[in-house]
Amino acid sequence: MYRQSLCGAAKKDQEGGEEKKSGQKKKVRELKVLDSKTAQNLSIFLGSFRMPYEEIKNVILEVNEAVLTESMVQNLIKQMPEAEQLKMLSELKDEYSDLAESEQFGVVISSVSCLRPRLNAILFKLQFNEQVENIKPEIVSVTAACEEVRKSQSFSQLLELILLLGNYMNAGSRNGGAFGFNISFLCKLRDTKSSDQKLTLLHFLAEQCEQLYSEVLKFTDDFIHVEKASRVSAENLQKNLDQMRKQISDVQRDVENFPAATDEKDKFVEKMTNFVKEAQEQYDKLRMMHSNMENLFKELGQYFLFDPKKISIEEFFLDLHNFRNMFLQAMKENQKRRETEEKMRRAKLAKEKAEKERLEKQQKREQLIDMNAEGDETGVMDSLLEALQSGAAFRRKRGPRQANRKAGCAVTSLLASELTKDEALSAVPRKMAKNELAADGGVHDEAMEMISRSS
Numbered sequence: 001m002y003r004q005s006l007c008g009a010a011k012k013d014q015e016g017g018e019e020k021k022s023g024q025k026k027k028v029r030e031l032k033v034l035d036s037k038t039a040q041n042l043s044i045f046l047g048s049f050r051m052p053y054e055e056i057k058n059v060i061l062e063v064n065e066a067v068l069t070e071s072m073v074q075n076l077i078k079q080m081p082e083a084e085q086l087k088m089l090s091e092l093k094d095e096y097s098d099l100a101e102s103e104q105f106g107v108v109i110s111s112v113s114c115l116r117p118r119l120n121a122i123l124f125k126l127q128f129n130e131q132v133e134n135i136k137p138e139i140v141s142v143t144a145a146c147e148e149v150r151k152s153q154s155f156s157q158l159l160e161l162i163l164l165l166g167n168y169m170n171a172g173s174r175n176g177g178a179f180g181f182n183i184s185f186l187c188k189l190r191d192t193k194s195s196d197q198k199l200t201l202l203h204f205l206a207e208q209c210e211q212l213y214s215e216v217l218k219f220t221d222d223f224i225h226v227e228k229a230s231r232v233s234a235e236n237l238q239k240n241l242d243q244m245r246k247q248i249s250d251v252q253r254d255v256e257n258f259p260a261a262t263d264e265k266d267k268f269v270e271k272m273t274n275f276v277k278e279a280q281e282q283y284d285k286l287r288m289m290h291s292n293m294e295n296l297f298k299e300l301g302q303y304f305l306f307d308p309k310k311i312s313i314e315e316f317f318l319d320l321h322n323f324r325n326m327f328l329q330a331m332k333e334n335q336k337r338r339e340t341e342e343k344m345r346r347a348k349l350a351k352e353k354a355e356k357e358r359l360e361k362q363q364k365r366e367q368l369i370d371m372n373a374e375g376d377e378t379g380v381m382d383s384l385l386e387a388l389q390s391g392a393a394f395r396r397k398r399g400p401r402q403a404n405r406k407a408g409c410a411v412t413s414l415l416a417s418e419l420t421k422d423e424a425l426s427a428v429p430r431k432m433a434k435n436e437l438a439a440d441g442g443v444h445d446e447a448m449e450m451i452s453r454s455s
Helices: 002-028 036-047 053-062 070-079 083-090 093-098 101-109 115-151 153-169 183-191 201-212 214-222 234-256 268-304 313-369 380-390 399-425 430-454
Strands: none
Touching (some): 053 101, 083 101, 153 201, 201 313
């Protein structure tokens, strides 16, 4: 019973504490100036930093770039209450402890003079080097590409060949005898095809350059910055430079009209004055480089006879970049075609050689079969060797061999009988032997002749 009462008392005290705590939170979260959505977004933003509000304020006053980041300043500008709301919050200093967290931050930050122009200037300072690194390479790429195209001797020779080829093809027509052509025509060379639709005029041009004018092929190596220049928009480049000039001018005006600092930690005017001076010098260099780039492009227009106002930098260098890629592709296709033709030629020669060898072997086999024909003994030994190697000799009919074997046996028997007669003749008088031998001489000669034929 005693234990149960203790539990009940503890439970009651806990419920009372929760009610008291929830009542305090409810009192703190009451919004007096900001709407719920603005307060929620600002609270989420402040929760990501976990910095005291006074420290955030001091970082802004000092323009402390070690803490301030581009993302942080962008979010501050985006989530910051309007000037009228900040003014209303600044009047609630005495009720600070009763305000919501987002409104407490508004009270602290409202003491910073010219807050929004200050944040915009700080953001521009943090982004300035990145802007320079985006603009400068584009100007350098276009400038270098203009000089590469203008000074490339191999490209000039290629244009001469294209003009000569075009005049030859258009001889006798109203387009013949031209003194030049539009640079955009380069990408149309592959539109003219052969009668079998397998080759284009660009393939023919590339093959002629490879065979007769190899120095022209160097133009593909001369165009180092053409691809980068083809991705540069002159319009966007001009807009970025104009925007940079305007931002520098705005910051300079704000610094000149900035009110006197009321806080010793406020270093905005000091740091921004030095920044504006450095930024103006950087901008002047970029503007000079951009002006030089535009002059070089105008000179290209005069050299290649096109209007720089009608053909943009992006279009001009994109045509050159595409033509370079098409030319290299045509060279690869020509090489592949030559390799295919060479393989076909070798296959044809191999086929013809094999057919010739097959006919020769067939003729030799036919000669071997007919080697006993009357009056045809030419190449008998060669045919015999060939027949032995190929096995054709073992496929012959056995009739002639058996006849020859019988003839050989007959010759052997004849020789044996002759030898027997010689032994018998040794016992008769010499005169009788000579007569017999003379009589049998014809038989001996006939036997030798048979032996010779059989061998």
